[in-house]
Amino acid sequence: MLRRLFTLLVVAALGLAATGTAVAAGGGHRHRADLSVQGGSVTLSGTTLAGSFRVKAKRSARAKATTAALHVRAGGRDVVAGSFAVKAVRPGRTRTVSVSVPLPASLPAGPAQLVACADEGRRLRERSETNNCRAVGTITVPTVSSVPNDPIAFEPDTVLQLSSGVTDYWLTVPPSYDASHQTPTTLFVWLHGCGGEGRYDIYDVSPGGAAQSWIALSVGGTEGGCWDVDTDGAKVSAAIASVKTHFNIDPRAVVLGGYSSGGDLAYRTAFYDARSFAGVLAENTSPFRDTGSSASQSIAAASWRFNVVQLAHLQDDTYDIATVRQETGVLEAAGFPVTLVERPGKHYDAGTVPDLQSVLLPYLRAGWRAPA
Structure with a gap:
């Protein structure tokens, strides 16, 4: 009887230990940082993409410094227009990323979507990697001639x-x-x-x-x-x-x-x-x-x-x-x-x-x- 009771106690202890390990592992995952783009607005002014977007750290954990990016998606292409350093973000807080970058060259003319991504290159180990990006605007890429609109005087072979x-x-x-x-x-x-x-x-x-x-x-x-x-x-x-x-x-x-x-x-x-x-x-x-x-x-x-x-x-x-x-x-x-x-x-x-x-x-x- 005592041997059986001892065996039951050992089995119960092992079960509790396994449950604790599972909880710890799950808790570790739950407490990873999780960045997302909460919103923003970027427009095309001349040949410059300008505006801002907001990067938020969910309440699970503080997010370390990383890099955000603005993508232009047009004609089946996805081009990074600019990358931006993002300082560490405390849980539940946001950082505003200001944008002023040239429209990438050689994009096909026509409609394009602007997409901001919070952790470009996935530098951080996040709770979710599926919520990093959000659309922040749509533009029309103009048809552009290669003839310069602001020609300047020059001397050949002169810097x-x-x-x-x-x-x-x-x-x-x-x-x-x-x-x-x-x-x-x-x-x-x-x-x-x-x-x-x-x-x-x-x-x-x-x-x-x-x-x-x-x-x-x-x-x-x-x-x-x-x-x-x-x-x-x-x-x-x-x-x-x-x-x-x-x-x-x-x-x-x-x-x-x-x-x-x-x-x-x-x-x-x-x-x-x-x-x-x-x-x-x-x-x-x-x-x-x-x-x-x-x-x-x-x-x-x-x-x-x-x-x-x-x-x-x-x-x-x-x-x-x-x-x-x-x-x-x-x-x-x-x-x-x-x-x-x-x-x-x-x-x-x-x-x-x-x-x-x-x-x-x-x-x-x-x-x-x-x-x-």
């Missing part, structure tokens, strides 16, 4: 410093450019590496004279520092939108390029707004490792398989050649036209800029075209 309203940028115009602004021209957008400056890098991508058939643009906004791959894409988009108001840019012949950290941002921007770009020219970087987006996420985001030329240096101890080979191999297996060029050299040395000029820049004459 111009301009402002997008978001950041400064530097550009050069080749002698072959049609001064009447009636002929569309290739645009090469260059992003410097950590410690670099756009005002100096513009000279590296502007050989000038007959050797240059493209408008070169070097984006500023993080002079002397590194790019933030989660938020600085807006600086790139703003610079491109700005230069299109001054010069006739072929919307299907915009090529992104970057060195090191700039290459990271070039890849990230191209994957998530692929139809705006004909290709990527990258030096001493890698397609995924430091882009804030995994290989599967980036490839899934790309709406077309754009052209890629990756220049790597064999003694680079920042982006080792084994990783570069592996990641470009993944890109190629996914159907991207990839050219990997390997050269002797370190991450930065006397050959870095000459190799950029002799290996990468000639591809700007390859006739790459983004989809119509």
